[in-house]
Each structure stands twice: as C-alpha cells, then as structure tokens.
Amino acid sequence: MKGAVHKRTTCRACKNTKLTKVLSLGPTPLANAFLTKEMLDKEEMFYPLDVYFCQNCHFLQLGHVVRPEILFKNYVYVSSTSPVFVEHFHDFAHDLIQRFDLDQKSLVVDIGSNDGILLKPLKEHNLRTLGIEPAQNIAARANKDGIKTIAKFFTTALARSIGKAYGQASVVTANNVFAHIDNLDEVIEGTKILLKKNGVFVVEAPYLVDFLTKNYFDLVYHEHLSYLSVKPLQTLFHRFDMEIFDVQKVPVHGGSIRVFVKGKGAAYKQTARLSHFLKLEKRMRLDRVETYFTYADKVRINKTKLIALLTKLKHQGKSIAGYGAPAKGNTLLNYFGIGTDYINYIIDDSPYKQGLYSPGKHIPVVASAMLAKQKPDYLLLLAWNFAKPIMEKLQDYQHQGGKFIVPVPRPKTV
Numbered sequence: 001m002k003g004a005v006h007k008r009t010t011c012r013a014c015k016n017t018k019l020t021k022v023l024s025l026g027p028t029p030l031a032n033a034f035l036t037k038e039m040l041d042k043e044e045m046f047y048p049l050d051v052y053f054c055q056n057c058h059f060l061q062l063g064h065v066v067r068p069e070i071l072f073k074n075y076v077y078v079s080s081t082s083p084v085f086v087e088h089f090h091d092f093a094h095d096l097i098q099r100f101d102l103d104q105k106s107l108v109v110d111i112g113s114n115d116g117i118l119l120k121p122l123k124e125h126n127l128r129t130l131g132i133e134p135a136q137n138i139a140a141r142a143n144k145d146g147i148k149t150i151a152k153f154f155t156t157a158l159a160r161s162i163g164k165a166y167g168q169a170s171v172v173t174a175n176n177v178f179a180h181i182d183n184l185d186e187v188i189e190g191t192k193i194l195l196k197k198n199g200v201f202v203v204e205a206p207y208l209v210d211f212l213t214k215n216y217f218d219l220v221y222h223e224h225l226s227y228l229s230v231k232p233l234q235t236l237f238h239r240f241d242m243e244i245f246d247v248q249k250v251p252v253h254g255g256s257i258r259v260f261v262k263g264k265g266a267a268y269k270q271t272a273r274l275s276h277f278l279k280l281e282k283r284m285r286l287d288r289v290e291t292y293f294t295y296a297d298k299v300r301i302n303k304t305k306l307i308a309l310l311t312k313l314k315h316q317g318k319s320i321a322g323y324g325a326p327a328k329g330n331t332l333l334n335y336f337g338i339g340t341d342y343i344n345y346i347i348d349d350s351p352y353k354q355g356l357y358s359p360g361k362h363i364p365v366v367a368s369a370m371l372a373k374q375k376p377d378y379l380l381l382l383a384w385n386f387a388k389p390i391m392e393k394l395q396d397y398q399h400q401g402g403k404f405i406v407p408v409p410r411p412k413t414v
C-alpha cells in the first residue's frame, strides 16, 4: 500500500535532525492486525519498527509513522469495559473539578475521548463536555450514551470551529493518546486556540521511566509513536509558549504520568513535584544515548535466553501454548521469532480474537476450553505484566502439573 508509512527525518518534539537509532525490532506487522483464515494466503503488511533518540531534546520516538487511518480504522478498545479505568477516570474527573474550580459554565474538551470514560463523571456534575474521537464506531457509542462526541481527528481547524460553537475551554485533556499522535504541533496549536487564558491542558500517558525499569520493550508497536518523559515535554511545550507546572504519577498502564500544562499568562505556580521528576530523569540518565543502547542490549539478551529455554523444552518433548493475546504479545513473538515451531496456539478469553491468527507469526487464537482439553505442559504468558493474577486464576491448571513461562525481563518457569 503506497503512502501507508513514512519515515521521519526530524524529531517529533524539537524538529532537530540529530536522531540516533537505539533499538530495532525489525519489520513487524501491526500489533492489533489479527488475521482471519482467508487472510493467511494473502500478502501481509510489515512496517519498520525502530526506536530513535533525539540527541538534541532527548525525546524517544519511533522513526516510522503508519498512516493513522490504517492504524485506528478498526480500533476496538473501549475504555469503559475495564472497572479499574472507570474508577481511575472518575477520580481524575473529581480532582479536576476541585483543583480548577470547575462549574456548570466550564467546558472540558477531551481529545481521544474513547467512549467518554472521563467525560461521563464530569457531565454528571453538570459540566459542559465535548469529546473528540476519530474511531467512528466508538464515537457513535459515546453519542448514544449522551456524551457529545465529534468523530474526527483533532486539528487547529476543528479547534476553531469548536471555539465558535461552544466557547473556550477551561480544561483540555488528552489521555493515552498523546503518544499515538505524529503531528504534536497541530494538537498543541489546537489546544492553545481552545483554552481560556487561565485554562489548563492535561496530558496522561505511560512514563518512560517505568518503560525502562520494568522492561516494557514489548510496548513498542506502531501505535506508540513516542515514549514520554517530562524534560523533553518541557522543551516541546516551550516552543508554543506553554509551560508544564505540575506532574503526578498515576498507576495505570504499568506506570503513567499526568502532566499539567498552562499558557504563558496563566497563574499556576510550578510545584515541587515537577522538580522531583526532573531530578529523577537526570539521575536515570534519560538524557544520554548510552542509556538506550544498554537497554537494547538487555532486550537482546532476554531474547536469546527465552529462545534457549523454549528450545530446551521442545527437545524434551514438552508442549507449549501461549496465554493471552494482547497487542504487546505480538511485538514479543515477532521480535523474538516465536511461531508455531514453539507454541501450538494462544489461549485468549476475548471472543473477538478467538478463531483468528496472530499477526506475523500466524499462531491460532483459541478459547480457554482448549486448556482443559489439550493440557499443554507449559503456558508462555504473553501478558507477563499480569503474571501473578493470571497464575492465581489458573490454579487448577497448575495443580494438575501445568507450568508457566514468564518471558520478561529474565525468562523463568514457575
């Protein structure tokens, strides 16, 4: 498909050309592009998956950008199906109302609003809310639930028309979407157009520090264009005369940050928490390219060790199945080169994935009934960050002699 992917020559945050490739995961299919049986005979699309470090502003980012229309066309993720997220955004809404004195006159605009998970609790407090959600199916669901949602990508033009129709916003939020956007300039420009003089832009996204310390290398896939830390974000917002004045750590997505940004004229003071994060990032040497080379080495060692373990088990005649088919699992399977030569099938509870085949490696995804039927000797946990609750859930399997393989950060059997 022509024009499906483009390579960046400049840093997404500072526009400098001093980009250094630090981790290459090779040509990889889209992590959510599970295939039907009929699709197995057709050509599958692979795109480069390489992580670059900007030597100028230290922003960590993918070098190749797949067209968002391709990436988010069939976006099925619906936030409100997870009670943990519902509670998280409920608390977030209450914090916003209290901290920024929001009332019935206040407008909150959420970019990438999904099914309205943050806007629902705000609307319950009679605030004026507006969602922006480019996935048509999800936007339609939000509108049906009474959360006014525009089914478009957020642009400066859209910001202007919203400003005309609704007035200016007290708060603009972007949760788990900022790292998915290639043209951040457009989003920040648009936000500036929308915000009142004393308005606040709040960005919530997975934190680079957790990515590094917890070895979340498998969170590298084409949707995740940027790996965010506070210092490079400061540089980015400065280009637009905006300023980060507070940062909070939040526990979702394995460790995220909530970043509060204001326009030049707004009255908010910089908090001590902000300097705490800047010091932490300095201490962790996030501004040094060597940090990322060392990390890439760790990932490669992880790969070698896991393949050695799986090969040994296969030689012993053991059967191995995958457990869980999250998007990140496909980064691991494709980069580590694990296909049906090692694992026969992947068990997943989602009816949307059962009957399909994993992108790239074409491993069949089956329902959990297969576990009792086939009794594989080992289960390779692909959602390894949830290893503990998964193993608790599968106690029966374990009692009958089944074993688990936790693949990351050091492969081990349990």
Ligand SMILES: [Zn+2]
Binding pocket: 011, 012, 013, 014, 015, 016, 054, 055, 056, 057, 058, 059
């Ligand atoms: Zn840069």
